[in-house]
Amino acid sequence: VKVLLAEDEGITRIWLEDLLTEWGYDVVSAESGSEALEKLNYIDTQVIILLDWQLPEISGTEVCRRLKSDPGRSTRTYIIMLTGRDSPQERAIALACGADDFTTKPFEPADLKSRIEVGERSLASRS
Amino acid sequence: MDDFAPKPIQRQRLAKVLARAAGSNPLTIETALDNRTARKEPPSKPMSTVEALDDERFCRTIFEQLSRALGRENARNHLRAVVMEASGHDRLPAPSTEPSGATDLGRSPSEPSFDYATALARAANLPELLKKIARVAVSQIPEWRGRIQSATRSNSTEAVSQAAHTIRGAVSNLAAHSCVDLAAALEIAARNNDWPQIKALTPKIDAELERLSSSLRRTVLEAS
Numbered sequence: 495v496k497v498l499l500a501e502d503e504g505i506t507r508i509w510l511e512d513l514l515t516e517w518g519y520d521v522v523s524a525e526s527g528s529e530a531l532e533k534l535n536y537i538d539t540q541v542i543i544l545l546d547w548q549l550p551e552i553s554g555t556e557v558c559r560r561l562k563s564d565p566g567r568s569t570r571t572y573i574i575m576l577t578g579r580d581s582p583q584e585r586a587i588a589l590a591c592g593a594d595d596f597t598t599k600p601f602e603p604a605d606l607k608s609r610i611e612v613g614e615r616s617l618a619s620r621s
Numbered sequence: 622m623d624d625f626a627p628k629p630i631q632r633q634r635l636a637k638v639l640a641r642a643a644g645s646n647p648l649t650i651e652t653a654l655d656n657r658t659a660r661k662e663p664p665s666k667p668m669s670t671v672e673a674l675d676d677e678r679f680c681r682t683i684f685e686q687l688s689r690a691l692g693r694e695n696a697r698n699h700l701r702a703v704v705m706e707a708s709g710h711d712r713l714p715a716p717s718t719e720p721s722g723a724t725d726l727g728r729s730p731s732e733p734s735f736d737y738a739t740a741l742a743r744a745a746n747l748p749e750l751l752k753k754i755a756r757v758a759v760s761q762i763p764e765w766r767g768r769i770q771s772a773t774r775s776n777s778t779e780a781v782s783q784a785a786h787t788i789r790g791a792v793s794n795l796a797a798h799s800c801v802d803l804a805a806a807l808e809i810a811a812r813n814n815d816w817p818q819i820k821a822l823t824p825k826i827d828a829e830l831e832r833l834s835s836s837l838r839r840t841v842l843e844a845s
Contacts, residue, residue: 505791578790600793603745
């Protein structure tokens, strides 16, 4: 399964890239919201997106809105919003923007892996 | 299962908050458990201390009850002792004597600037990954310190908030708790446009980042 990782902060990005690769995922990374959208243009399979909230150029929530308003993309993307924000209001905003899941930094590897696996199951049920 | 919702207040977080209170007292959580029974709440199953401390509503209830009976400060002290005991700590940290909210953050210089075991666990117990992350952190710390300093000098709360947010996210991967606390406080101060607090926190986070850098070099990068 392909995973698009959109994270501008270097340490978290490297950490996630290595973990995801270790777990056997095909990882594509982006450092901004616009780069994430651009890279998605070249991915024509189902994709799990790990999306940081606070991204340069286009925010994570705006990326979410754009993807979920496009029916062609919406059905083949599963979005997990990654963020240091941790209030019920912010969770609600992320989910209202179209995120399928929401988790806060720092991540526990086992928890993140489980969430990605939920994403895989969700995508499999759509195909 | 399709989703999982964690409780907002967790034992360790509660322990951290309560640990800032001073003093000690022999009263134990059993008193609060008795109060719970007296109020005829649903008995459900018996709760261990650890389970009780993971129950947000229960924690609030016992704190309110103890506060009414003993005053808030004493209630904090009792709960703190119980929480630390349940968390496996054999010694309570010394309370801060400084009055400001900014100054009681951070830890004493003798304490580790990051939690190696937790950082390694977050790196899926892959020492090479932890080393890689530490190397990146050490290389980025001078840039972060510069960002905070220049954001403070430029009087831009937006820049301070963004820099603090970045640092908080990055160092949380390394379980650098003191640095995370300082960055979180700085982020909040910036959102509140609280310049006295920002100016009080800036040198503290700068020093803590320097300490973290030295510690990462010594503990992770130069370790055989």
